[in-house]
Amino acid sequence: MAATTxxxxxVVTQGGSATVVAAGTLCWRIEKGRLQVLIIHRPRYKDxxxxxxxxxxxETTPECAVRExxxxxxxxxxxxxxxxxxxxxxxSGDKVVHYWAAKTERLSPEPDGKEVDRVQWxxxxxxxxxxxxxxxxxxxxxxxxxxxxxxxxxxxxxxVRHAKxxxxxxxxxxxxxxxxxxxxxxxAIAVSRLLQAWNPERVVSSPWVRCVxxxxxxxxxxxxKLKLVDALTEHDAARxxxxxxxxxxxxxxxxRPVALCTHRPVxxxxxxxxxxxxTSRLRALLPVxxxxxxxxxxxxxxxxxxxxxxxxxxxxxxxxxx
Numbered sequence: 053m054a055a056t057t058x059x060x061x062x063v064v065t066q067g068g069s070a071t072v073v074a075a076g077t078l079c080w081r082i083e084k085g086r087l088q089v090l091i092i093h094r095p096r097y098k099d100x101x102x103x104x105x106x107x108x109x110x111e112t113t114p115e116c117a118v119r120e121x122x123x124x125x126x127x128x129x130x131x132x133x134x135x136x137x138x139x140x141x142x143x144s145g146d147k148v149v150h151y152w153a154a155k156t157e158r159l160s161p162e163p164d165g166k167e168v169d170r171v172q173w174x175x176x177x178x179x180x181x182x183x184x185x186x187x188x189x190x191x192x193x194x195x196x197x198x199x200x201x202x203x204x205x206x207x208x209x210x211x212v213r214h215a216k217x218x219x220x221x222x223x224x225x226x227x228x229x230x231x232x233x234x235x236x237x238x239x240a241i242a243v244s245r246l247l248q249a250w251n252p253e254r255v256v257s258s259p260w261v262r263c264v265x266x267x268x269x270x271x272x273x274x275x276x277k278l279k280l281v282d283a284l285t286e287h288d289a290a291r292x293x294x295x296x297x298x299x300x301x302x303x304x305x306x307x308r309p310v311a312l313c314t315h316r317p318v319x320x321x322x323x324x325x326x327x328x329x330x331t332s333r334l335r336a337l338l339p340v341x342x343x344x345x346x347x348x349x350x351x352x353x354x355x356x357x358x359x360x361x362x363x364x365x366x367x368x369x370x371x372x373x374x
Contacts, residue, residue, distance in 0.1 A: 072147040075117035076104025077129055077154040078195050079161070080204070081173070087199050089179050089192065090161060092125060093170035099184035102191070103168075104149055112369055113150045114249035121154065125171055126162035129154035130251045130309070132206050133198055133354045133365045135191035151191040153204060203364040206354035208250040209303060210311040211322055213345040215239035217262040228260040228285065236262070239348035242372030244269035246350065252276060252309040256299070258284040263313045266348070270311070289318045300325040304361050311350075319344040326353060330363040337366040348372055 079090040091100050105120035107113065114131055121129050132153035139148050161171045174182065176196050180189055198204040215236035223230045232240060247270045255271055257263045259280035271278045281299045282288050289296035300322050303310050314322060319339070327335040330353075339345060349370040356362040 071145055072106060072142060073113065073150070074104050074106045074147060075113040075120065075150045075152075076102050077117050077121045077131070077152050078102055078135060078191055079121065079125070079127060079129060079154045079156045080195060080199075081156050081158075083173070087176060087196075088173045089176060089195065090125065090127075090156070091172055091174060091179050091182060092163065092168045093172075094167060095169045096167070097184075100182045101184065101188055102151065104151070105167075112246055112249075112371060114152070114369065115245055117150065117152050117154075118249045124164055124168045126164070127154075127156055127159055129156060131208075131249050133203065134367055135194040135198075138187045138190050140185070140187050151194075153195055153198065155205070198364075202358045203356055205357040206364060207307060207357060208252060208309050209326075209353045209355050209363070210247065210250060210252060211319070211326070211345075211351045211353075212243060212247075212266065212311055212313045213316055213319060213343075213347060213349055214258075214260075214263045214266040214313055215243065216347040227287070231261050232265045236347060237265070239372040240266045240269050243267070243348050243350070244273055246369060246371040247311055248274065250309060250352065252311040254279065254306075254308065255311045255313065256281055256284070256303055257313040258282075258286075258315060258318075260285050260315070263315065267311065267313045276311075284312070284314045284318060286315045286317050289315075289321055293321055296321050297325050304329070304355065307355070307357065307360070316343050316345070323351075326351075326363060329353075329355070329361050330366070334363060334366050337368075339368070346370055 081088050092103055093100055103121040103124045107116045121127055132155055135151040135153055137150050139146055163169055163171050179192055216233050217230050217236055218233045254277040255267050256279050257267055283295040283299040323338045352367040353363045354365040356364050
């Protein structure tokens with residue numbers, strides 16, 4: 053399973069034709085040792101489909117997928133691997149729908165009664181027969197293939213570049229104390245919203261102020277565990293790159309959802325460690341040119357729960373554009 057996804061806005065206009073962007077999930081569970089997926093019935097269209105919907109203004113596709121799933125079937129999901137993206141014509145042009153796998157525990161979905169009036173857990177084979185639109189089968193096939201490859205059960209490892217800081221040229225005090233600019237503070241709030249699509253329970257960060265300020269909105273809102281690691285600062289990573297690599301390597305040990313926040317000059321080192329945990333095809337999706345990520349931008353890797361330390365998907369999102 054290899055995937056890369058960039059941030060998307062609700063409507064993109066090119067050459068006079070409008071592209072509507074939407075996002076959704078394929079909720080899945082293992083019941084009596086067998087894979088099941090959740091399909092929904094929409095009374096307005098009289099069809100069987102997946103939970104999905106159009107982006108709200110300023111929303112990223114991962115945020116949209118989580119929100120729409122909660123609104124339509126009452127499930128608070130965390131995104132897993134990205135699945136096939138489908139495109140089909142609508143009256144205004146084309147509609148693009150981004151899908152993610154979303155594992156659910158023993159929670160009962162509740163249709164909202166408006167957009168969705170029925171939900172049903174079914175086998176992949178039953179879903180294939182019940183889905184109204186042939187295009188909806190594409191993400192299902194992605195899910196089935198990932199399950200067969202044992203790549204469906206994963207945890208997220210998210211790398212965040214700190215948000216926009218005040219310029220070095222205007223800062224006369226210690227470099228580690230240089231804070232976020234006003235734009236950066238807005239970016240930090242957007243980063244918090246984006247991270248909630250995966251809901252990492254712990255955050256590993258450089259202790260320098262601009263990194264801590266970037267992830268503080270998320271840590272405070274979600275009560276995530278924060279660990280500050282000196283090896284991830286620009287200064288320490290330049291002097292002792294081996295320690296920085298070890299710090300990145302250690303985030304794999306706990307096998308739990310984690311976000312890592314650091315600086316632009318440290319990103320090549322971080323990505324070199326991640327690259328050792330993935331195939332060459334996925335490695336080619338990692339940023340390789342300076343500045344690697346924009347301020348507040350993130351790379352999301354899904355790490356296999358079954359095949360320890362193996363990264364099975366790579367995505368990239370920018371939470372906020374000023």
